[in-house]
Amino acid sequence: MEILHQQSIDMGRVADLCEIGIDRGSPVPRDVSMWHVSSLLKASRSIIKGKVAYSDSGPAEMPSIAALGRIWESAMDCYMQRHMEERDGWFQPDMVLSEDGICGSLDGLIDDPTWPTLAVYECKLRFTLNMDIPLDHLRQVRAYCHLAGTTLVYYVSGHLSTAPPLAQAVLRVIRLTQESIKENWQGIVNTKKYLESLGIGPEGGG
Numbered sequence: 001m002e003i004l005h006q007q008s009i010d011m012g013r014v015a016d017l018c019e020i021g022i023d024r025g026s027p028v029p030r031d032v033s034m035w036h037v038s039s040l041l042k043a044s045r046s047i048i049k050g051k052v053a054y055s056d057s058g059p060a061e062m063p064s065i066a067a068l069g070r071i072w073e074s075a076m077d078c079y080m081q082r083h084m085e086e087r088d089g090w091f092q093p094d095m096v097l098s099e100d101g102i103c104g105s106l107d108g109l110i111d112d113p114t115w116p117t118l119a120v121y122e123c124k125l126r127f128t129l130n131m132d133i134p135l136d137h138l139r140q141v142r143a144y145c146h147l148a149g150t151t152l153v154y155y156v157s158g159h160l161s162t163a164p165p166l167a168q169a170v171l172r173v174i175r176l177t178q179e180s181i182k183e184n185w186q187g188i189v190n191t192k193k194y195l196e197s198l199g200i201g202p203e204g205g206g
Contacts, residue, residue, distance in 0.1 A: 001138065002175045004115075009079065009156070009169035017078040030105070031096075032056050032203050035192050037104040037143040041136065044191040054200050072125040072158050073107065076169075080108070080121065080156070083171075089113055091121065097147035100189055104147045110154050112173075119152035119173065120144040129161045131170060142176055142184035151176050 030036070039056040046053055077093045084091040093108040108121035122141050133155065141153045153174040160167050195201065 001133075001177070001180070003172050004152075004175050005171075005173040007171050009171055011167060011169060014075050014079045014169070017082055018075045020078065030056070031103065034098065035102045035202055037102060037147075037188060038140060040102065040188050040191050041139055041143070043195065044187065047191065047194070052195070052198060052200070054195050054202070056202055069125045073123045076123045076156055076158070077108070080110070080154070084110060084112065087112055087114065093121075095148075097144075099147055100192070102188060102192060104144050106144050106148065109148060112154075115152055115173070117150045117152055118148060119150060119154045120148050121154045121156070123156045123158075125158045125160070127160050129159050129166065129168075131157070131159070133157075133172075133174075138176075139184055141174075142181045143188055145176055145181050146185040151178060151181065 036056050039054060043052075043054045077091075080091045080093075089110065089112040091108055091110050095106040095109050097104055097106060106120055107123045110119040110121050112119060120141055122137070122144070124137060137155070141155065145151055145153065153176065155172045155174050156169065157172075158167070158169045
């Protein structure tokens with residue numbers, strides 16, 4: 001992994017842009033009849049710990065902390081749309097791509113003239129000031145890069161802390177290696193095949 005660019009995000013400007021908003025349309029319901037990248041990655045971690053299971057359903061009621069994450073994503077969509085307009089590029093939020101019977105729900109795709117290819121956009125809200133990118137996040141964006149046919153990622157992370165009381169956000173442009181993307185996808189496919197061999201599949205599947 002190589003960080004090509006990093007910049008702080010002006011939280012006040014984000015708040016201003018939220019008042020303007022963007023036309024997102026209605027959210028597309030998650031298709032539980034298909035294998036999903038995030039759920040297969042979760043299953044692979046469980047398998048390593050000795051528990052074989054696959055679940056793509058969340059809690060009956062979304063916890064308020066998860067709702068805050070959705071609010072953060074919507075706020076950053078407003079910011080990224082304006083950011084790309086200023087760079088003569090474009091930002092398309094909420095993309096669903098699939099391959100090998102596996103789909104990924106991307107936070108978006110970005111075309112920035114600064115870089116030679118499209119970039120996967122991933123937005124996270126974290127309750128820590130630690131700026132290291134978690135391995136789980138890297139596995140997720142590697143899968144999305146495979147689906148989008150790119151090695152570039154726009155990784156935006158918001159960081160909240162109570163001690164000290166602080167809120168900050170960072171945008172990083174990351175370049176991943178083709179080898180890491182390929183190996184990561186093969187691991188996801190292998191997890192799917194292993195679960196299928198045990199008769200386990202998506203809850204909404206036939």
